[in-house]
Structure formats: C-alpha cells, structure tokens
Amino acid sequence: MGSPWEDKRFAEESLKHIDAAFLPHTPQEVDFIERALGVKPAARILDLGCGAGRHAIELALRGYRVTGIDISPWLLEVARQRAAEAGVDVAFVQGSLADLPKLLDAAVAFDGAIAICESGLGVLGGWRADLAFLQAVKKALKPEGKLILTTFNGLRRYRRWKEGDERFRFVDGLQHWETPPEWEGEPLQEEMRLYIPSEARMLFEMAGFKAVQVCGCAPGHFEGQALQIEDIEMMITGSA
Ligand SMILES: C[S@@+](CC[C@H](N)C(=O)[O-])C[C@H]1O[C@@H](n2cnc3c(N)ncnc32)[C@H](O)[C@@H]1O
Numbered sequence: 001m002g003s004p005w006e007d008k009r010f011a012e013e014s015l016k017h018i019d020a021a022f023l024p025h026t027p028q029e030v031d032f033i034e035r036a037l038g039v040k041p042a043a044r045i046l047d048l049g050c051g052a053g054r055h056a057i058e059l060a061l062r063g064y065r066v067t068g069i070d071i072s073p074w075l076l077e078v079a080r081q082r083a084a085e086a087g088v089d090v091a092f093v094q095g096s097l098a099d100l101p102k103l104l105d106a107a108v109a110f111d112g113a114i115a116i117c118e119s120g121l122g123v124l125g126g127w128r129a130d131l132a133f134l135q136a137v138k139k140a141l142k143p144e145g146k147l148i149l150t151t152f153n154g155l156r157r158y159r160r161w162k163e164g165d166e167r168f169r170f171v172d173g174l175q176h177w178e179t180p181p182e183w184e185g186e187p188l189q190e191e192m193r194l195y196i197p198s199e200a201r202m203l204f205e206m207a208g209f210k211a212v213q214v215c216g217c218a219p220g221h222f223e224g225q226a227l228q229i230e231d232i233e234m235m236i237t238g239s240a
Helices: 008-021 023-037 054-061 073-086 097-103 127-140 154-160 197-206
Strands: 044-048 065-070 091-094 110-115 141-152 174-178 189-193 210-217 233-239
Touching: 008 023, 008 073, 023 054, 023 110, 023 141, 044 054, 044 127, 054 065, 054 073, 065 073, 065 097, 073 091, 097 127, 110 127, 127 141, 127 197, 141 154, 154 197, 197 210, 197 233
Parallel strands: 044 065, 044 110, 065 091, 110 141
Antiparallel strands: 141 233, 174 189, 210 233
C-alpha cells in the first residue's frame, strides 16, 4: 500500500487545510522548537516529513541550515517555490522516511531534528519500521542532538472505540483510513499505527534516545504542557 501523500490531488487538498489551519501558527511552534532543541542559528536541522516546508522555511529565515525530507514530490515543489520567494536556501530531498539512511549523507551530522504533524512515525509500516526510522534519526544526530516529534495520541482513539468499529484494530493499535465515497478517482487508503504515550516513550528508548519526555501539544500551542488524555496529538522529545 503506497502513501496517500504520493497522490498529487490528495497532497493539494491536504495543503489547503494545512495552510488554513496550521501555517499561521508556525512562528510560535518554531519559537518552541528553537528553545527545546537548544540550538542557535547556523545549526543544522533535519525536518522529517517537511511537507510544503512551513517549519523548514521559518527555521531557514532565522539562520538555520535546514534539510527537509518528504515523500510527496508535489509538496516539495511547493516548498522549493516558497523557499525561493522567502529568499532562503533549504535542501529539500524526496523519499520515504522508511529509507532515511539512503537519503542522508552519512558524513553530515545534525544538531537537531523535527517531525511535526504525523509526518512519519506510524505510517511507515508498523512498529518495527518506526523503530528503524527512530534509530536512523538518532544516528543522523550529533551526540546530545534532540528530536521533537508530534503524532496522534492513541489514548484518545482507544477511549472512543465502540463495539462494531472495525476501522480501529485496537489489538494491534492500527487505524484504517480511506478516502470518503465522494472522493473522485482512485480510492486511497492507509494503515496508521497509533501509539499510547508509554509505547511511544518505549520506542524512543529502544532506539537509544535519552531523557525521553511525552507532553501535550496543539497547533500554535507548543509549550511542553502536560498531556491530557483527550488531546488529539502528543509530542515526544528525546536526546541522542
Ligand atoms: C500532515 S503533513 C505535515 C507536514 C509538515 N510537517 C507540517 O507540519 O506542515 C504530513 C507530511 O508527512 C509526509 N509523509 C507521510 N508519509 C511519509 C513518508 N513515509 N516519508 C516521508 N514523508 C512522509 C507527507 O507527505 C506530509 O507532507
């Protein structure tokens, strides 16, 4: 099963939503990212699942050297145009985060990494693939370099499960998603592995991250606040 993000029309529709709902919150999120990664301008930052580059471009505008990786060629085209309009240089690389080691120059070490808004973990083919991805991110970081990742808070999904709901296989933590009936063209689908906070922490620790923390987050509210059981997303941070 390929990623729906490889479909141009899905990426176009999704970007309309991201631009309307998330783009205006980017400066606040990047303020937090700078503090939480503990980085200063000129540091090298890896943006995993960068989409149209909203964080990558804001970081580059603040003087960081940014590499953005995404599976969607179309979103990367938009990202390149937006970076050019903003007058910044960002290295955008197309590929799946499941193949991260092949996409990076092993000789380049990063000071920090971000993966914001369901942009990798959970959509790579199960927990083993997610673990391999986290191990690859750790390897790409300098010692003590940090990763900030946001993903769905599985607790909310378990609490909302009702008898007969076959879209969430709770035994495996797998959420099935497909395009609605009104979607024109080839139907798209995806299986997403949802994590409860303790599993996410365990996965980070299994990948070798230290000082792992799980907290709450919402668009424009990146503050390291306590996670609430009904939060849609959670943020996991760890140090290489
Ligand atoms: C909800 S968007 C978030 C984009 C961006 N991080 C942001 O906050 O605006 C999720 C992104 O993850 C990317 N993505 C999904 N699966 C991926 C994969 N296997 N490898 C690389 N990127 C992926 C999508 O193309 C999309 O750009």
